[in-house]
Amino acid sequence: MDFDGFEYRESMESVTGDNYSHKKMGSYPDVMxxxxxxxxxxxxxxxxxxxxxxxxxxxxxxxxxxxxxxxxVFDINKYILNRIVKEYGNATGRELECKSHSEVPWLGVDNNERSPSELIFYHGTFNQIRDLNYCKVSGRCFVKTILVEKKLCHEYGS
Incomplete structure (x- = not known):
């Protein structure tokens, strides 16, 4: 339900209260x-x-x-779930897999590792991310966003 973290960014709390881990097919709720x-x-x-x-x-x-x-169980602000169902409800498993594999919460951790909730703030940057470094020792995220060469060439004509 927290597929793209939109509701987390809006309210600073997860609708489900769940944590997610990196799995083969994409981020997966720990309690699913x-x-x-x-x-x-x-x-x-x-x-x-x-x-x-x-x-x-x-x-x-x-x-x-x-x-x-x-x-x-949801207050009026939690009806954001309708938006998520509308956005992703008809997507195929492959489409959801490709989407989740291109997002920072999945890219930023290793297999079976829990995704830190602060990575959700980088949602939607998947077309701009070329390198992602996550410092596991300090628990802080360092995300280096670099526009892909194709976009740079298109925008700046080089």
């Missing part, structure tokens, strides 16, 4: 597996697999809610 297991156990969620292509592809995992969401 536990939540899915609990919801399935309580009959709130069904999970199925659909083979859409050849046997060389992993099947698509499809989750179907068995109940309506309780939106009362």
């Amino acid at each position: 597996d536990d939540v899915i297991l609990s919801m399935k156990h309580n009959g709130l969620l069904n999970e199925s697999e659909v083979s859409e292509f050849s046997c060389s592809y992993n099947p698509t995992v499809v989750f179907l809610s068995e109940c309506d969401p309780d939106l009362s």
Whole structure:
């Protein structure tokens, strides 16, 4: 739900309160597996697999809610979730993977490492990032943003 961090930048707090870790397919909520297991156990969620292509592809995992969401847990400012669903709801898994892999919160950490929440402030700079250095010793982020050569050539004619 905190896919692009828009709500974090607007309110300085995460809608879900979750932390994210760097995973193969993109940033992943740390508690996601536990939540899915609990919801399935309580009959709130069904999970199925659909083979859409050849046997060389992993099947698509499809989750179907068995109940309506309780939106009362969100105050009026939290309806930003509608924006996120509208923005990303029809995206394919591959499109979401490409998007997340081009974002600083995923680029800035190693596999299975938790993404520091301050990296979300660099969302949307993925077309400008060529080098990203994260100092794990101090816990501070150092992001070097450099416009890609193509954009420089286009803007400055060189």
